[in-house]
Amino acid sequence: MLRTQVAIVGGGPAGLLLSHLLHLQGIDSVVLERRSQDYVEQRVRAGVLEQGTVDLLHECGVGERLGREGEEHEGVFVQFDEERLRIPFQELTGRSITVYGQKQVVRDLNERRLADGGRLLHEVDDVAVHDIATDHPSVTFVHEGESQALEADFIAGCDGFHGVCREAIPADVRRVYERVYPFGWLGILAEVAPSTDELIYANNARGFALHSMRSPSISRFYLQCPPDEPIENWPDQQIWDELATRLDSPGWQLRQGPIFDKSVTPMRSFVAEPLRHGRLFLAGDSAHIVPPTGAKGLNLALADVDRLAEALADHYRTGTETGLDEYSAACLQRVWRVQHFSWWMTSLTHRFEGPDQDFDRRLQRSQFDYLRTSRAAATTLAENYVGLPLR
Known part of the structure; x- marks a missing residue:
């Protein structure tokens, strides 16, 4: 033994x-x-x-x-429809x-x-x-x-x-x-330089999207989708079109490139x-x-x-x-x-289907406005995102 x-x-x-x-x-x-x-x-x-x-x-x-x-990264972007708000981690918490x-x-x-x-x-x-x-x-x-x-x-x-x-x-x-969520994430890796210098969390009427990155030449993206969605339902160009729609913001453009990894993850x-x-x-x-x-x-x-x-x-x-x-x-x-x-x-960033979805979306709008106007609210997000002390 x-x-x-x-x-x-x-x-x-x-x-x-x-x-x-x-x-x-x-x-x-x-x-x-x-x-x-x-x-x-x-x-x-x-x-x-x-x-x-x-x-x-x-x-x-x-x-x-x-x-x-x-x-x-010293901050992150939170977006509601086409309005994009930066949460400055370093300024609010001294951390990144x-x-x-x-x-x-x-x-x-x-x-x-x-x-x-x-x-x-x-x-x-x-x-x-x-x-x-x-x-x-x-x-x-x-x-x-x-x-x-x-x-x-x-x-x-x-x-x-x-x-x-x-x-x-x-x-x-x-x-x-x-708790099992009624949606999943379609995630991709693409050979393309990031279109942003910081992560973007986007709440769009069509659903959530996230623009992240892995390196100066590799970008990571996610789209909200049904949890059991067959990956075959998402050809590459459809993914790019949907990302462009959900991440759209005035004066900003999404770069596209070859996709080399695709998967759907339940939440x-x-x-x-x-x-x-x-x-x-x-x-x-x-x-x-x-x-x-x-x-x-x-x-x-x-x-x-x-x-x-x-x-x-x-x-x-x-x-x-x-x-x-x-x-x-x-x-x-x-x-x-x-x-x-x-x-x-x-709950802030995803689309929830059902009889209360219009009510939920108004609540999300209110929370986004609170982040935009309250330093305390933005600090709470920043403090939790950069992480509490290990000990």
């Missing part, structure tokens, strides 16, 4: 960062990931990092490429965001863990966790055709929404809160409580999902593991259980704040 101090199920950004933070404290870990390393590094995911996330990655020594290639794709974060963490001799096992199947309510939990799995067992002091479930760790918590202990809010049972701790998407409107999923996951790594380090250093005992409640306080902000941004 293999042995480690912390078994980490899931080799995405949360699992990799946790492994790295533990390594810096002299704590051994093994990371188990069901996908290949190449697949994990190429997954198209979020690209907006909060100020606290950027600071954390620099502090733990994996921010060199982020510092070179990340694009710092950085555009740097999740796959770049994963690549940086992978390279650092491998350089440090980290144990990362990819393409692992049939993962199961055992004895989590005892002092000797373990994980069984199949790797390279061989059945193996990994004994640990603790298990960290960083294995995403469809992973096995959350389901290992007994049903009579676990409580789930969920939900999800929280499973508690984030700890016995020696098992949940982090990231295994415990919570937020709608992508507030760009919070990756940031929230990394905030979880930052807190977990600190609690584990305190335990191994002093024997205290305080940080471990407080982990779930402390994380959930941040989770629900982020859930509220993500819901609020979604």
Whole structure:
């Protein structure tokens, strides 16, 4: 049987960062990931990092490429029909965001863990966790055709929404809160320079649109659509025409280019409580999902593991259980704040169908006008978007 101090199920950004933070404290870990390393590094995911996330990655020594290639943004545009309003983050909060794709974060963490001799096992199947309510939990799995067992002091479930760790918590202990939205996002990546220097969140009568970016030559766009929309219903030119309509603003023009990635993502809010049972701790998407409107999923996951790594380090250093005992409640306080902000941004910017849709749209107009005329309202948006302090 293999042995480690912390078994980490899931080799995405949360699992990799946790492994790295533990390594810096002299704590051994093994990371188990069901996908290949190449697949994990190429997954198209979020690209907006909060100020606290950027600071954390620099502090733990994996921010060199982020510092070179990340694009710092000191504000964001919110648009209602053709009227565009800038929310100046730096002026209102003294902080900013950085555009740097999740796959770049994963690549940086992978390279650092491998350089440090980290144990990362990819393409692992049939993962199961055992004895989590005892002092000797373990994980069984199949790797390279061989059945193996990994004994640990603790298990960290960083294995995403469809992973096995959350389901290992007994049903009579676990409580789930969920909201499924009646729309999804059609997302594209295109080989074209961004048409804006900062992100644009647009509320149009035809639905929501977002203009983001990945680099000086790659742009990222989203369109509100039905959650089960077949991607075949959206030929490239129709996408560009719809983006041009929903993002239209006087004196502004949308650049177009070849589209090389298209997908439709349903939207939900999800929280499973508690984030700890016995020696098992949940982090990231295994415990919570937020709608992508507030760009919070990756940031929230990394905030979880930052807190977990600190609690584990305190335990191994002093024997205290305080940080471990407080982990779930402390994380959930941040989770629900982020859930509220993500819901609020979604309700501000999306079209809601139904008998109350005209009433809802008037409320959205009122909220937009309030952002335009109230520094306090704009500061609230800016403060939540750039991210609350990690600790």
